[in-house]
Amino acid sequence: xxxxxxxxxxxxxxxxxxxxxxxxxLVEANGDFERAQELLREKGLAKAEQKSGRSASExxxxxxxAENKKSGAIVEINCETDFVxxxxxxxxxxxxxxxxxxxxxASSLEDFLSMKWxxxxxxxxxxxxxxxxxxxxxxxxRRFKKIKSDGCLISYIHGGGKxxxxxxxxxxxxxxxxxxxxxxxxxxxxMSPKFISRDAVDKNFIEKEKSILMQQALNEGxxxxxAEKMVNGRLNKEFxxxxxxxxxxxxxxxxxxxxxxxxxxxELGKDIxxxxxxxxxxxxxxxxxx
Numbered sequence: 001x002x003x004x005x006x007x008x009x010x011x012x013x014x015x016x017x018x019x020x021x022x023x024x025x026l027v028e029a030n031g032d033f034e035r036a037q038e039l040l041r042e043k044g045l046a047k048a049e050q051k052s053g054r055s056a057s058e059x060x061x062x063x064x065x066a067e068n069k070k071s072g073a074i075v076e077i078n079c080e081t082d083f084v085x086x087x088x089x090x091x092x093x094x095x096x097x098x099x100x101x102x103x104x105x106a107s108s109l110e111d112f113l114s115m116k117w118x119x120x121x122x123x124x125x126x127x128x129x130x131x132x133x134x135x136x137x138x139x140x141x142r143r144f145k146k147i148k149s150d151g152c153l154i155s156y157i158h159g160g161g162k163x164x165x166x167x168x169x170x171x172x173x174x175x176x177x178x179x180x181x182x183x184x185x186x187x188x189x190x191m192s193p194k195f196i197s198r199d200a201v202d203k204n205f206i207e208k209e210k211s212i213l214m215q216q217a218l219n220e221g222x223x224x225x226x227a228e229k230m231v232n233g234r235l236n237k238e239f240x241x242x243x244x245x246x247x248x249x250x251x252x253x254x255x256x257x258x259x260x261x262x263x264x265x266x267e268l269g270k271d272i273x274x275x276x277x278x279x280x281x282x283x284x285x286x287x288x289x290x
Contacts, residue, residue, distance in 0.1 A: 001031030
């Protein structure tokens with residue numbers, strides 16, 4: 001069968017592959033459109049395997065929340081360049097993956113990658129490799145987290161997808177609660193707390209910090225009694241940095257986050273508590289080998 005310009009155009013629109021690649025596989029497949037798609041995928045996946053070892057520290061964080069505000073998913077997908085991170089195809093793919101994560105029952109990244117993709121014909125990992133072939137850069141689904149809430153979920157995306165925060169509050173959703181939640185999300189995005197409160201801090205972590213701080217004080221020549229007071233002071237200071245409720249509220253330095261939530265609870269007549277949160281910052285802790 002003769003290969004026409006329309007066939008090449010249709011295959012390009014369907015797959016995103018280059019014009020010359022589309023023409024070559026159509027010729028090889030004798031004009032069989034389905035076989036041409038298979039050939040593109042076979043050739044593309046081979047190239048994708050070569051790209052998969054390259055460093056990917058750019059990308060996007062994306063969040064999807066169910067309509068009832070009770071379940072949500074946050075996903076980080078990495079690419080090699082900021083240019084691709086802003087590419088419409090990549091943005092659409094990230095949104096599709098996050099929606100798929102929200103609707104999945106996967107409890108780990110490994111489980112999620114092995115799940116069927118939404119077309120039912122391939123896995124999430126297979127689709128990832130296909131996207132690598134089409135977009136032309138290494139892509140990595142780095143991590144995802146799902147949260148279920150007895151109250152409601154609220155999200156915040158900062159910097160066009162550079163930071164994502166998913167927050168669970170104890171009360172039912174409404175516009176006022178959404179506003180409070182957004183303020184807390186922005187705090188988390190800006191100040192990167194590690195725990196909700198002091199009660200959530202691992203006891204072993206506290207004992208280790210006390211030991212380190214005590215040795216620092218003793219090394220400074222302080223006696224044990226003064227050293228213990230210094231340790232408590234320094235530990236309190238550290239709690240104000242790593243515990244969300246202890247942090248100074250960035251929008252009102254006269255309040256801590258705990259005091260802000262108490263204030264809004266009184267104003268709205270609702271008990272507003274933070275139940276859980278997840279913060280993804282794109283590329284954090286990734287060694288950029290470029």
